[in-house]
Ligand SMILES: NC(=O)c1ccc[n+]([C@@H]2O[C@H](COP(=O)([O-])OP(=O)(O)OC[C@H]3O[C@@H](n4cnc5c(N)ncnc54)[C@H](O)[C@@H]3O)[C@@H](O)[C@H]2O)c1
């Protein structure tokens with residue numbers, strides 16, 4: 001299904017891809033493209049491997065020479081189910097290659113995807129230096145008639161800026177924001193809710209949409225500025241939903257309601273939906289924090305005070321402080337010298353990404369008040385500032401005055417709680433993901449405190 005404001009474009013795309021009217025050989029010729037992907041991080045590697053799995057010929061480029069040599073050897077450093085297998089299959093089929101040389105990567109490319117980092121820059125705006133520098137480098141080396149696709153999350157106007165830096169009349173620029181989540185990147189890429197393609201050149205938009213035709217996903221065509229805005233609008237909406245639910249959880253604690261029941265009751269309303277309604281220690285990750293800040297900057301650049309997004313960010317910081325308040329209360333009012341066991345460091349379960357993890361933000365606040373932190377995460381082994389990272393959960397809880405669960409890893413549900421109780425100094429386990437079985441902890445003599453429900457001890 002393709003949708004677009006212009007009937008003309010809709011009809012043309014449907015004609016191009018009506019398989020009932022096209023021979024198998026023609027379909028193969030139409031669908032198989034020579035693609036270059038610049039940047040092999042979460043988005044770039046997933047894009048490259050998935051496009052190769054759809055039959056395209058893909059060359060991925062990255063400035064990180066070590067990463068490229070590891071990828072050539074089939075070694076994927078990020079935790080993404082199915083990605084290592086897909087990379088191996090693409091390489092074995094001769095459809096997926098890696099290089100550290102941009103010129104080689106794009107030598108015969110018909111379409112070039114930019115999957116470059118756009119981190120939070122000065123004042124919160126997106127730092128576009130990687131995208132701009134690659135656009136400059138591509139100017140001299142792109143084959144005639146290539147389409148350059150920006151998959152990175154970038155503010156409105158970046159496609160135009162990239163086009164200006166490329167300075168090539170024959171090269172069209174398309175915005176194709178990516179919506180995959182870490183931890184389910186391959187699944188999300190291959191089964192997207194929608195594909196957004198934005199360009200001021202309808203022909204270029206069609207060429208890019210055609211690359212994904214096999215996915216059969218709703219494809220929404222629009223102008224470049226709108227496509228760039230979709231990504232920020234979507235991520236800010238998700239962040240807003242989470243801050244809202246965290247604020248509702250706080251109210252539930254105070255009025256004696258249970259947030260699980262409340263969100264359950266809300267979520268059956270199809271206009272709201274059940275997803276993204278779980279309270280937690282604040283939202284984080286490599287995207288929502290930087291994209292909400294970038295949205296505030298985008299608004300300010302046109303004289304708008306986007307108070308709703310600012311409140312979303314403030315509520316998130318407040319949530320992290322609320323977790324610290326609860327831990328402080330649990331250890332008698334002061335964190336100085338208290339030993340706190342931390343379960344989970346990644347920004348959510350299923351990933352080993354620590355970028356903007358709320359767990360690290362909470363840990364930093366706890367350490368700032370003088371707590372001694374011992375942390376365990378099943379996927380994190382590296383040493384971290386301000387805490388001792390240990391290899392097993394039982395070492396993390398040993399002698400702890402309180403334990404705080406910050407990432408909802410499934411294995412934490414099945415810990416031997418009697419053993420935990422025997423090792424801890426105190427009895428409180430603060431479950432900031434509402435993830436643990438309260439009865440199991442109670443039977444072990446521990447007190448589990450979750451978010452969004454008046455605690456039994458305080459009731460009354
Ligand atoms: N991570 C996600 O879940 C996700 C999802 C959707 C969109 N996005 C967006 O996609 C973009 C990329 O995000 P990511 O998480 O994949 O980033 P990442 O940090 O995981 O990967 C970026 C890669 O680009 C490489 N790189 C940097 N400069 C380069 C250059 N000049 N030439 C070639 N390679 C270069 C880096 O070495 C790295 O391998 C960002 O704009 C992000 O906001 C990310």
Ligand SMILES: O=c1ccn([C@@H]2O[C@H](COP(=O)(O)OP(=O)(O)O[C@H]3O[C@H](CO)[C@@H](O)[C@H](O)[C@H]3O)[C@@H](O)[C@H]2O)c(=O)[nH]1
Pocket residue numbers: 153178179180181182183235238242275276277278279280281282283284285286287288347348349358
């Ligand atoms: O009910 C929920 C859902 C999520 N989170 C937290 O919210 C944060 C973000 O989670 P998620 O959105 O799953 O992570 P990302 O992989 O960063 O994905 C987001 O950011 C990507 C990069 O832009 C987008 O492509 C995705 O669509 C968007 O979901 C994490 O800290 C989660 O723990 C909650 O606290 N409660």
